[in-house]
Amino acid sequence: MDVPGFFKAEFAEHHAVARATETALQPAFAGLLAACVTCIRGGGKIMLFGNGGSAGDAQHLATELTIRYKTDRAPIAAIALTTDTSTITAAGNDLGFDQIFARQIAALGRPGDVVIAISTSGKSANIIAGLKQARAMKLVTAAFGGKGGGDMVGLADHLLVVPSGTTARIQEMHILLGQMLCGALEIELGLVPPG
Numbered sequence: 207m208d209v210p211g212f213f214k215a216e217f218a219e220h221h222a223v224a225r226a227t228e229t230a231l232q233p234a235f236a237g238l239l240a241a242c243v244t245c246i247r248g249g250g251k252i253m254l255f256g257n258g259g260s261a262g263d264a265q266h267l268a269t270e271l272t273i274r275y276k277t278d279r280a281p282i283a284a285i286a287l288t289t290d291t292s293t294i295t296a297a298g299n300d301l302g303f304d305q306i307f308a309r310q311i312a313a314l315g316r317p318g319d320v321v322i323a324i325s326t327s328g329k330s331a332n333i334i335a336g337l338k339q340a341r342a343m344k345l346v347t348a349a350f351g352g353k354g355g356g357d358m359v360g361l362a363d364h365l366l367v368v369p370s371g372t373t374a375r376i377q378e379m380h381i382l383l384g385q386m387l388c389g390a391l392e393i394e395l396g397l398v399p400p401g
Contacts, residue, residue, distance in 0.1 A: 223368065223375040224382070231366050231383070238322075238364040239387060241346050243394045245320045251283035253314065255307045255336055256324035259377055261288035263324050263350075267384040275388040279397035282388075285314070287336075307336030315343050323349040324384075326376045328356020328367075337361040350383060352376030 242252060252271065254264035264286040271284035287310045288294070297306040311321060321340040325333045328351040340347045341361060349355075349362035353371050368379040392398040 219372065219375060220378060223370045223372070223379060226369040227379045227383070230369050234364060234366045235383065235386065238348050238366065239390050239394065241348065241364055242320055242387065242391055245318055245346065246282055246391070246395060248318045250316065250318035250320065251285060251314075252320045252322060253285055253287055253311065254322045254324065255287040255310075255333070257330055257332065260324035260326065260350075260380070261286075263377070263381055263384060264288050264322075266381065267322075267388060270385065270388040271391070275385070275392055277398055279392060282391060282395070282397075287311070287314075304331040304335050307332050308339035311336055311339045311343070311345070315340060315345050317344065318346075320346040320348060323347075323358060323362065324380055325349065325356070325358065326352045326373045326380075328353065328358040333358065334361065350380045352379075 245252060254268050255261070256264045265288055268284040268286040271282040273281070287307050293310060294306050297309045301309060315321070321336065323333045323337055328349070334357050337347050337349065337358060338361060347362045348364040349358045350366050351358050352368040353376070355365055355367040358365060366383055368376045370376050370379070393400050
C-alpha cells in the first residue's frame with residue numbers, strides 16, 4: 207500500500223467535498239438556522255435521529271446543544287432519539303424497526319419543534335417514517351443527506367444534501383454542518399458573543 211498516496215488522496219477528496227458543500231449549502235444552512243432559532247425562542251426543542259454513525263452524530267450534536275459548544279452558556283433544548291435503548295428495542299420488537307423514530311416523535315413532538323434526520327443515503331425506512339410522522343404533526347422537518355438526498359427529498363422543509371456519493375465524506379460534512387449549526391445557534395440566541 208502507498209500510505210503517503212492514500213493519505214494525500216483522502217485529504218484531497220475531503221477538501222473537494224468541503225469546497226463543494228460550502229458553495230452549495232449556505233442558503234439551506236441559513237434556512238435551517240432560522241427555523242431552529244424560531245423553535246428555541248418559542249419554547250420548542252430540536253430532535254435529532256439517524257442510524258449507525260449518523261446515530262452517533264445525532265447524540266454528539268444534541269450534547270453540544272444541551273451542555274455547551276464553545277463556552278458555558280444556558281442550555282439549548284435538544285434530544286437525540288437514538289439513546290434510549292429500552293424505547294428503541296421496545297419499538298423495534300413491538301412495532302417494527304421502521305417505527306423506532308416515528309413513535310418517539312409521536313410521543314415527544316410538539317408544535318414548533320424541529321426534527322433533524324441524519325442519513326447518508328436518505329433511504330432508510332425508519333428515517334423516512336420519522337420525517338413523515340413529523341410532517342403529519344406539522345413539525346418543522348430538516349435533514350442532513352448525501353447521494354442526492356434519497357427519499358428525504360420532499361419530506362424535509364430544510365434539506366442539506368452534501369454533494370458527494372462517498373459515505374465517509376458525507377459524514378464528515380454532516381458533523382461539520384451540525385457543529386456550525388450549534389455555534390451559529392449560540393450566537394443567534396444571544397447566548398455567546400459573535401466571533
